[in-house]
Amino acid sequence: MYRYDAIDRAFVQDRTAEFAGQVVRRLAGEITEDQFKPLRLMNGLYLQLHAYMLRVSVPYGTLSSVQLKKLAHIARTYDKGYGHFTTRQNIQFHWIKLADTPAILGELAMVEMHALQTSGNCIRNITSDPRAGATAEEIDDPRVWSELIRQWSAIHPEFSFLPRKFKIAVTAAPQDRTAAKLHDIGLLLRRARDGSLGFEVIAGGGMGRTPYVGPTIREFLPAHHLLSYLEAILRVYNRHGRRDNIYKARIKILVAQLGAEEFARQVEAEWEAMDRPSVDAPDTELARIRGFFNPPGFAVLPPKSEVFEGAKADPAFARFVRNNVHAHKQPGYAIVDISLKAPGETPGDATADQMDAIADLAERFSLDEIRVTHEQNLVLPHVRLDDVPAVFATLKAIGLSTPNINLVSDIIACPGLDYCALANARAIPVAQDIATRFADPERAELIGELKIKISGCINACGHHHVGHIGILGVDKKGEEFYQFTLGGSAAEDAEVGKILGPGLPANRVGDAVETLVDVYLRERKDGERFLDTYRRTGLTPFKEAVYAEAH
Amino acid sequence: MPKLIRLHGQAADWANDSFVLVGEEDAVPASGDVILSLARFQAEGAALLDDGRSVGVVLESDQAVEDLAYDLPRLSLVALRFPKFRDGRAYTSARLLRERFGFGGEIRAVGDVNREQAGFFVRCGFDAFEPADGSTPEQWLAAAHRFRHVYQRGADGREPAFVERNG
Ligand code: SF4
Numbered sequence: 180m181y182r183y184d185a186i187d188r189a190f191v192q193d194r195t196a197e198f199a200g201q202v203v204r205r206l207a208g209e210i211t212e213d214q215f216k217p218l219r220l221m222n223g224l225y226l227q228l229h230a231y232m233l234r235v236s237v238p239y240g241t242l243s244s245v246q247l248k249k250l251a252h253i254a255r256t257y258d259k260g261y262g263h264f265t266t267r268q269n270i271q272f273h274w275i276k277l278a279d280t281p282a283i284l285g286e287l288a289m290v291e292m293h294a295l296q297t298s299g300n301c302i303r304n305i306t307s308d309p310r311a312g313a314t315a316e317e318i319d320d321p322r323v324w325s326e327l328i329r330q331w332s333a334i335h336p337e338f339s340f341l342p343r344k345f346k347i348a349v350t351a352a353p354q355d356r357t358a359a360k361l362h363d364i365g366l367l368l369r370r371a372r373d374g375s376l377g378f379e380v381i382a383g384g385g386m387g388r389t390p391y392v393g394p395t396i397r398e399f400l401p402a403h404h405l406l407s408y409l410e411a412i413l414r415v416y417n418r419h420g421r422r423d424n425i426y427k428a429r430i431k432i433l434v435a436q437l438g439a440e441e442f443a444r445q446v447e448a449e450w451e452a453m454d455r456p457s458v459d460a461p462d463t464e465l466a467r468i469r470g471f472f473n474p475p476g477f478a479v480l481p482p483k484s485e486v487f488e489g490a491k492a493d494p495a496f497a498r499f500v501r502n503n504v505h506a507h508k509q510p511g512y513a514i515v516d517i518s519l520k521a522p523g524e525t526p527g528d529a530t531a532d533q534m535d536a537i538a539d540l541a542e543r544f545s546l547d548e549i550r551v552t553h554e555q556n557l558v559l560p561h562v563r564l565d566d567v568p569a570v571f572a573t574l575k576a577i578g579l580s581t582p583n584i585n586l587v588s589d590i591i592a593c594p595g596l597d598y599c600a601l602a603n604a605r606a607i608p609v610a611q612d613i614a615t616r617f618a619d620p621e622r623a624e625l626i627g628e629l630k631i632k633i634s635g636c637i638n639a640c641g642h643h644h645v646g647h648i649g650i651l652g653v654d655k656k657g658e659e660f661y662q663f664t665l666g667g668s669a670a671e672d673a674e675v676g677k678i679l680g681p682g683l684p685a686n687r688v689g690d691a692v693e694t695l696v697d698v699y700l701r702e703r704k705d706g707e708r709f710l711d712t713y714r715r716t717g718l719t720p721f722k723e724a725v726y727a728e729a730h
Numbered sequence: 731m732p733k734l735i736r737l738h739g740q741a742a743d744w745a746n747d748s749f750v751l752v753g754e755e756d757a758v759p760a761s762g763d764v765i766l767s768l769a770r771f772q773a774e775g776a777a778l779l780d781d782g783r784s785v786g787v788v789l790e791s792d793q794a795v796e797d798l799a800y801d802l803p804r805l806s807l808v809a810l811r812f813p814k815f816r817d818g819r820a821y822t823s824a825r826l827l828r829e830r831f832g833f834g835g836e837i838r839a840v841g842d843v844n845r846e847q848a849g850f851f852v853r854c855g856f857d858a859f860e861p862a863d864g865s866t867p868e869q870w871l872a873a874a875h876r877f878r879h880v881y882q883r884g885a886d887g888r889e890p891a892f893v894e895r896n897g
Contacts, residue, residue: 186879186891193877201846217815218846300816330891334877336853336884337825340818406882417822418794452830457883464892 180243180548181326181471183291190333191288194295198222199281206278221301221339223294224280228600231275234297235287239307239325239349240268240551244542247549249290251534257283262534264519264527266591266642267346268551269297269304273598295333300341302332302413306348306357309550312472313560315508317351319368319376320472324405325349327460327468331406338413342420343428345413358553358669360384360392361645363430364412369399376402382412382442383434386639390675391431394439396446403465407458411450415442475546475561480511484564487513490571495582498620499571502582513564515545517557517574518581518589522618525607526592527555536577544570553669554591554630556584587629587696588614591642595635595652596659602635604652604659604685609633612689617696626696629709632667645669647710648695649676650688661688665695665721666713680722691725698724734838735867737857742867742874745858749786749807765809768793771801779804788840791819795826802827807836807858815842821854828855828885848874855885 183191198218205215219225223234235250242250250270254262257279258272265271275283287293296303305325312320328347332338338345348357351368359365365381377399384393400408412430421427434442491497505514517537520526529537537557541549544566545559552558562570574580583589590613593599595606610633617623632646636653643649649664660682667676683691696709698721703712713721736745749763758764758774763784766775771787778785786807787798798808808827810820820839827833838858839851845865852874861870881891889897 330881
């Protein structure tokens with residue numbers, strides 16, 4: 180993992196001191212809430228329905244045990260004993276007191292963490308592959324580049340007051356676990372024929388009320404030019420992105436209006452005119468960062484583990500392995516997913532005790548590392564096969580052994596009306612209801628991969644556009660209604676879902692999901708996922724079944 | 731009259747502002763230093779410069795610095811307007827003036843200009859400010875230098891972390 184040096188430490192300390200000063204001025208009434216708002220937003224502090232919410236950055240979704248323990252401590256000391264992992268690989272605390280925030284930021288700084296740029300119209304936390312450094316699929320470690328971008332974007336002098344927020348994803352595997360094509364910029368690591376490293380650059384993807392799958396604006400950017408090319412994209416956006424309408428201010432609108440080719444031409448022109456060597460980090464810096472991501476001391480082990488195989492005699496363990504355990508690049512190791520989607524619970528929530536227990540597991544069994552996924556789950560990236568049964572037993576004891584990764588009950592949901600002032604409808608109770616209906620693990624496995632995503636309003640924090648089944652809360656004359664979309668995907672085959680039909684009242688949502696699943700089970704051919712069947716049959720059979728019931 | 735803070739290297743103080751901002755409808759005063767809008771400058775600037783007057787131009791946030799490129803050597807200052815705190819276009823304008831066009835005159839921040847932006851201003855090449863929040867030069871300077879380190883090159887010549895680390 181990356182470790183701060185004296186420079187990084189001083190930077191975060193300076194930032195914490197700055198914000199502490201601003202909070203003191205606000206509490207003393209020297210500045211108004213209006214003046215304070217942009218300042219607190221730069222530090223991840225939102226004012227929500229009931230209290231302040233603090234969003235803490237988990238850089239590209241990586242945590243050490245010490246860091247996770249600190250988050251547990253914050254949840255226990257300053258919140259109601261839990262935290263909420265988000266679709267941006269961050270964590271939110273929903274019940275924070277303003278006066279406590281400087282102390283919290285101080286505690287975070289002690290473990291090399293911060294809340295910097297988790298809100299506001301700036302470059303946000305970088306999204307990356309939760310299996311980075313553990314999967315054999317990747318052609319390079321995306322964390323190296325994510326860390327480089329993290330530093331470059333930290334209080335960027337030119338790009339901290341953009342038209343709108345700005346999100347960048349980096350991935351190096353053919354299976355995209357970052358939703359790269361739905362980010363403002365998606366960076367896909369590629370190797371040229373001569374073996375040199377570079378990026379396919381995607382720009383202008385996004386969700387919200389006008390979802391776009393981002394187009395490729397450059398097939399291959401030599402890796403060492405990453406920062407100057409990003410600077411060129413951001414500069415074109417900062418100058419020409421719309422600022423007159425908050426809903427048209429994201430880069431996706433600019434790219435769509437100009438067309439991908441013209442946008443790319445403007446970026447290239449800016450890049451040509453730029454003094455690139457002054458922007459790009461030198462190779463020495465790249466090497467320094469890369470050094471932190473060397474393999475973390477794997478043991479040489481046989482590829483098969485008798486302990487592991489033997490434990491599969493327990494059907495519950497075998498099921499957990501089928502759904503939550505994935506191949507590791509190092510023989511004898513596995514990647515273990517921890518689902519934060521136990522049926523009936525709030526997707527993405529973890530209690531302080533659970534966080535502590537996971538941190539202990541990581542310390543003992545996962546070379547001290549934990550990852551956060553954009554699907555609101557956690558990952559122990561480096562577990563010896565021999566240790567997986569012990570890990571499973573502990574997870575089971577703390578209620579975190581749900582074997583449902585990528586299954587129907589592994590639902591993404593935004594906070595919705597329970598917390599969010601912008602919501603039209605509740606999202607968490609809808610997710611809880613669906614997950615409870617499909618709580619039978621046997622049935623869930625039979626259904627196979629099915630991604631349900633729920634947003635409480637068109638801002639799409641629950642990524643409903645790219646759910647295999649998407650559910651969007653809408654307001655119909657003061658009543659909560661839900662609009663369904665089918666066929667979305669956030670992966671390498673990214674697509675925006677199509678609207679199924681008129682919105683449904685809250686009490687019909689669960690039945691409608693069951694109907695959609697029944698149609699799929701009826702229609703599917705060998706080996707088809709829900710998404711594959713939908714793509715083959717189209718909307719019609721699904722639509723007919725759901726709306727037939729209405730009459 | 732708005733008060734002006736000017737930066738001199740590591741110091742900042744109140745400055746005597748000899749320039750008069752000419753309103754869109756107003757006539758250009760018979761003598762003295764003036765700041766004109768881009769349109770007024772394009773119509774009347776050449777004559778004023780030929781008379782030996784000192785002239786500056788104020789650019790709105792949606793106006794491109796490229797439109798001034800050929801005139802820059804004759805301009806004393808460029809004022810960049812922040813219609814709102816959150817409109818960040820002028821940061822790009824300032825960097826382009828300094829880094830691409832090598833403008834050595836004054837770059838002045840006007841409009842919704844507050845102490846909390848001081849660090850960004852200085853890093854992008856601004857060296858004069860009309861604070862809208864009543865900041866003093868001391869407060870301004872403190873705000874501008876809150877961070878001991880920076881991570882990228884700007885127009886201020888500060889060495890980014892990746893250079894410091896090699897040093
Ligand atoms: S999608 Fe809407 S309701 Fe849900 S968190 Fe985002 S803004 Fe709030």
